[in-house]
Amino acid sequence: MAIVTADHITKIYDGKVAHSAINQLSFEVEQGEFLAIMGPSGSGKTTLLNLLSTIDQPTSGSLTINDQNPQTLSAKQAAIFRREQLGFVFQDFNLLPALTVEENMVLPLTLANQPVEEMKERVDRLIQDLHLEQVRNHFPHELSGGQAQRTAIGRALIHQPQIVLADEPTGNLDSKASKDVLELLTKINRERMTTIVMVTHDPIAASYCDRVLFIKDGEYFNEIYKEDLRQTFFQRILNLLSLLGGNVNDLSTVRLS
Amino acid sequence: MTFLQFAYRNVIRNRRVYAAYFMASSFSVMVFFIYSMLLFHPSIENQFIQEIAFMGMAVADVVLVIFTLFFLLYSLSAFLQARSKEFGILQQLGMDRSQLQRLVFIETMILGVVALATGIFFGYIFTKLFFMVIRAMLVLDTLPLYFSPEPFLLTAVVFTTLFIVISIAGSIFIRQSAIIQLLSGSTQSRETAHFSKVGAFLSFGLLAVAYGLVLYCLYEMNVWWSPVIILCAIAGSYYFFKDGILYLIHKLQRNKQLYWRSLRIVTFSDAIEKIRENARMYFIVTMVSTLAIISVGVVASLTSFANQYRESNPISVLYVSESGNPYEASHIDQLTSDFYKENLTYTLLTAPVTKQTSAATNRPVQLLRETDINTIAAVLKEPLIDLEPGEGMRFGQEVRDGQEQLIHLRENTIYFHVDEGYQYFPLPEAAFDGPAYILSDEDFERIVNPYLYGDWASSVTTVFAFHVPDWLRTDKVGLTLDREMIASYEGNQELPFYFDNPGLNYSYISSTFSLLLVTGLLVAAVLILAAGSFIYFKFYTNLEKDRRQFEVLRHMGLTNQELRRIANRQLYPQFFLPWGLAMLHATFSFLFLQAVWVDIAAMSIAMEMLIVLGAFTCIQAVYYLLIRWRYFAHLQLHTG
Ligand SMILES: Nc1ncnc2c1ncn2[C@@H]1O[C@H](COP(=O)(O)OP(=O)(O)OP(=O)(O)O)[C@@H](O)[C@H]1O
Numbered sequence: 097m098a099i100v101t102a103d104h105i106t107k108i109y110d111g112k113v114a115h116s117a118i119n120q121l122s123f124e125v126e127q128g129e130f131l132a133i134m135g136p137s138g139s140g141k142t143t144l145l146n147l148l149s150t151i152d153q154p155t156s157g158s159l160t161i162n163d164q165n166p167q168t169l170s171a172k173q174a175a176i177f178r179r180e181q182l183g184f185v186f187q188d189f190n191l192l193p194a195l196t197v198e199e200n201m202v203l204p205l206t207l208a209n210q211p212v213e214e215m216k217e218r219v220d221r222l223i224q225d226l227h228l229e230q231v232r233n234h235f236p237h238e239l240s241g242g243q244a245q246r247t248a249i250g251r252a253l254i255h256q257p258q259i260v261l262a263d264e265p266t267g268n269l270d271s272k273a274s275k276d277v278l279e280l281l282t283k284i285n286r287e288r289m290t291t292i293v294m295v296t297h298d299p300i301a302a303s304y305c306d307r308v309l310f311i312k313d314g315e316y317f318n319e320i321y322k323e324d325l326r327q328t329f330f331q332r333i334l335n336l337l338s339l340l341g342g343n344v345n346d347l348s349t350v351r352l353s
Numbered sequence: 354m355t356f357l358q359f360a361y362r363n364v365i366r367n368r369r370v371y372a373a374y375f376m377a378s379s380f381s382v383m384v385f386f387i388y389s390m391l392l393f394h395p396s397i398e399n400q401f402i403q404e405i406a407f408m409g410m411a412v413a414d415v416v417l418v419i420f421t422l423f424f425l426l427y428s429l430s431a432f433l434q435a436r437s438k439e440f441g442i443l444q445q446l447g448m449d450r451s452q453l454q455r456l457v458f459i460e461t462m463i464l465g466v467v468a469l470a471t472g473i474f475f476g477y478i479f480t481k482l483f484f485m486v487i488r489a490m491l492v493l494d495t496l497p498l499y500f501s502p503e504p505f506l507l508t509a510v511v512f513t514t515l516f517i518v519i520s521i522a523g524s525i526f527i528r529q530s531a532i533i534q535l536l537s538g539s540t541q542s543r544e545t546a547h548f549s550k551v552g553a554f555l556s557f558g559l560l561a562v563a564y565g566l567v568l569y570c571l572y573e574m575n576v577w578w579s580p581v582i583i584l585c586a587i588a589g590s591y592y593f594f595k596d597g598i599l600y601l602i603h604k605l606q607r608n609k610q611l612y613w614r615s616l617r618i619v620t621f622s623d624a625i626e627k628i629r630e631n632a633r634m635y636f637i638v639t640m641v642s643t644l645a646i647i648s649v650g651v652v653a654s655l656t657s658f659a660n661q662y663r664e665s666n667p668i669s670v671l672y673v674s675e676s677g678n679p680y681e682a683s684h685i686d687q688l689t690s691d692f693y694k695e696n697l698t699y700t701l702l703t704a705p706v707t708k709q710t711s712a713a714t715n716r717p718v719q720l721l722r723e724t725d726i727n728t729i730a731a732v733l734k735e736p737l738i739d740l741e742p743g744e745g746m747r748f749g750q751e752v753r754d755g756q757e758q759l760i761h762l763r764e765n766t767i768y769f770h771v772d773e774g775y776q777y778f779p780l781p782e783a784a785f786d787g788p789a790y791i792l793s794d795e796d797f798e799r800i801v802n803p804y805l806y807g808d809w810a811s812s813v814t815t816v817f818a819f820h821v822p823d824w825l826r827t828d829k830v831g832l833t834l835d836r837e838m839i840a841s842y843e844g845n846q847e848l849p850f851y852f853d854n855p856g857l858n859y860s861y862i863s864s865t866f867s868l869l870l871v872t873g874l875l876v877a878a879v880l881i882l883a884a885g886s887f888i889y890f891k892f893y894t895n896l897e898k899d900r901r902q903f904e905v906l907r908h909m910g911l912t913n914q915e916l917r918r919i920a921n922r923q924l925y926p927q928f929f930l931p932w933g934l935a936m937l938h939a940t941f942s943f944l945f946l947q948a949v950w951v952d953i954a955a956m957s958i959a960m961e962m963l964i965v966l967g968a969f970t971c972i973q974a975v976y977y978l979l980i981r982w983r984y985f986a987h988l989q990l991h992t993g
């Protein structure tokens with residue numbers, strides 16, 4: 097069953113020259129799928145994610161997310177929709193600097209005015225799952241990149257959203273921290289059947305997904321499914337990326353662990 | 354791109370950051386210039402007014418310069434701190450120290466020179482208006498706008514020196530910090546994030562002592578407490594922002610039931626962060642605002658004193674002549690001709706005052722006649738009295754319960770009861786010797802024998818009361834008499850007459866005070882602008898961070914309405930915390946001031962003080978709304 101359906105969506109930015117960042121794009125995301133979106137810089141990935149997150153509206157075309165059409169929602173309804181059904185992970189973590197790890201994580205629940213007992217229970221469990229016990233009361237500036245991103249993931253998951261949207265979640269992490277984060281996302285995807293849409297530049301990160309959607313200049317370019325081993329999936333991603341025009345020679349010898 | 358261009362562009366592109374600082378400094382230049390215009394005014398003829406104008410303006414100018422120096426120094430160090438990251442990058446790119454210093458020096462000078470020019474320009478424009486106000490206040494005939502180089506030169510020289518000094522100071526700040534320190538920039542301040550419990554309790558204690566002492570002084574005035582109170586209040590405020598307020602919020606945060614509730618978690622933590630980072634600035638803003646409010650309050654209370662002075666001296670011109678005064682006729686002639694020259698209408702009322710001896714004390718007492726008093730009272734529109742024979746009233750003083758007395762005049766064996774005082778208008782005590790009483794006409798007629806220790810000639814004093822409806826214009830009446838009076842005080846010699854012209858005194862008092870008021874108001878305006886500029890600056894440097902934070906919250910599903918609520922609450926502590934404390938300080942200072950005034954003149958300044966506090970609240974509210982409007986626009990919270 098498709099949880100996201102995009103039907104010929106177009107996003108035009110008005111400026112001195114009107115510029116279409118997304119052009120007649122159609123695709124679906126299945127319930128429980130882990131989807132990667134790839135494409136060259138400026139191809140419209142972040143724009144697409146903003147449309148999915150109801151922060152922005154498509155100029156034309158129709159978009160359905162979890163049986164809702166964001167275009168028909170009022171600003172307030174959209175906010176509540178985001179609050180209940182979506183979770184976000186950003187490239188630069190975007191933790192609130194004034195809140196501790198624990199507080200950053202419970203933030204979405206406090207917005208929904210959950211009982212404090214319930215909040216404590218959930219945050220305790222998540223902190224264990226994310227191995228953040230030691231830094232529980234630290235402030236964001238006292239965290240390593242990996243810890244910060246795990247905190248951000250915790251924040252995206254605590255209210256058990258239907259869909260998690262991630263924009264280059266590993267973009268600022270080294271390979272070890274990236275691996276932790278990706279395995280974490282995979283685990284969540286498996287265990288909770290949470291749908292994840294992740295924008296990434298990193299073919300290794302993409303190889304963790306079930307499917308990779310390639311876009312170019314805001315248009316559909318291609319898509320591939322993981323059918324076999326991750327290593328072969330990775331190679332196929334690299335091939336497609338070189339078709340897209342990226343320079344991937346330096347990566348083609350990488351062996352995945 | 355030359356170096357100078359680079360510096361110039363830095364200033365222009367950072368203009369939003371510098372806006373409030375620029376405004377405050379050019380306003381300071383403007384006020385300084387306007388004062389200097391009065392200081393050098395060539396055509397104030399009145400000697401006295403020229404002196405007070407000169408003194409007042411000179412003092413205000415000095416205060417302004419000193420304050421501006423500190424203001425600029427503090428602002429500059431804050432700016433450099435905010436831009437430290439930028440400087441670090443520049444140095445990493447290979448800019449050397451001396452270049453960086455030059456950059457800072459040039460940038461500061463550019464700002465300074467432009468502020469100077471702007472200030473003088475607007476100063477000259479507003480001088481006309483200022484002169485009009487001053488002219489009305491000092492009741493001068495003319496106070497023309499003039500052009501002469503002195504004020505321009507003075508302002509230019511003083512402020513150029515000032516800007517050079519702080520530009521040099523700025524480049525010294527820079528020299529003292531290492532690249533790595535610059536690059537890490539503001540994160541440094543977080544390391545000192547912890548507050549001390551001792552400091553918190555110290556702050557509460559100090560504030561309690563300061564306020565407690567003020568309250569104590571209401572019962573038992575002692576001016577020597579004031580340095581203690583001021584020191585306690587200053588130290589208390591400092592620790593309050595450094596530790597006290599953090600402690601309070603921390604207490605709240607411990608309670609998760611309270612703290613983990615919808616938006617509170619965001620607003621509280623944000624408040625803590627902002628307070629931690631800006632404790633010193635909040636402290637300074639509090640002190641500066643308090644100073645501004647108090648200075649306006651003090652001068653406002655002086656005007657209240659001037660009004661009260663008039664009320665307690667309702668007789669426009671008073672001449673008291675002892676019997677046998679050889680100048681009496683010539684003086685009265687002179688006064689009437691003065692009135693004539695000034696084109697003033699007047700009513701002359703005379704009242705004889707007779708000296709007798711009280712049998713009980715064997716000391717002289719002065720006696721007035723009921724009808725004479727009533728005639729004066731009628732002209733002054735005061736209530737009339739009706740005394741029966743055997744009744745008397747104590748003139749100019751109240752008679753408390755238990756102080757009633759029966760007075761026996763020895764010379765004529767007249768008895769009268771005194772159980773009430775007469776206080777509708779006073780006559781100067783200096784004019785008589787001994788206490789004065791009002792007798793009924795019947796009793797007064799019975800005084801036939803003169804004062805025991807003299808003859809008739811030495812027992813009667815005559816009061817000449819001139820009532821002038823247009824009393825404000827009597828300031829040129831009896832100037833020679835006034836001078837003689839002053840000379841006699843100074844030479845300690847007895848005169849056979851007494852002269853008092855409250856209109857003249859009032860014109861001195863009120864012009865001094867009005868001048869003080871205008872001066873105080875403008876200086877306070879500079880202070881308030883400076884305080885506002887600190888807040889604006891901090892607000893502006895945090896803007897980018899706040900914008901990103903709001904982006905996250907928006908993603909997280911906060912409605913615009915909720916975001917607005919958060920934004921609003923983020924502004925509160927910055928505005929209302931220093932402000933609230935300043936208001937509290939000012940209120941207590943006014944209580945103290947009231948106590949002082951009660952001691953001096955039995956006068957209430959409540960009304961004036963309420964107006965001052967109210968006015969400052971309005972200013973602050975307007976400023977808050979203005980900033981909020983800009984803030985919302987920046988965070989794009991107005992739409993939707
Ligand atoms: N707010 C905006 N106004 C105008 N144009 C925009 C805006 N945001 C993005 N664009 C343009 O839309 C295009 C797509 O931008 P987008 O941020 O979606 O790219 P991206 O695929 O995320 O790139 P990257 O991989 O570098 O992050 C770009 O050409 C960009 O210049």
Ligand SMILES: [Mg+2]
Binds near residue numbers: 141142
């Ligand atoms: Mg992007």
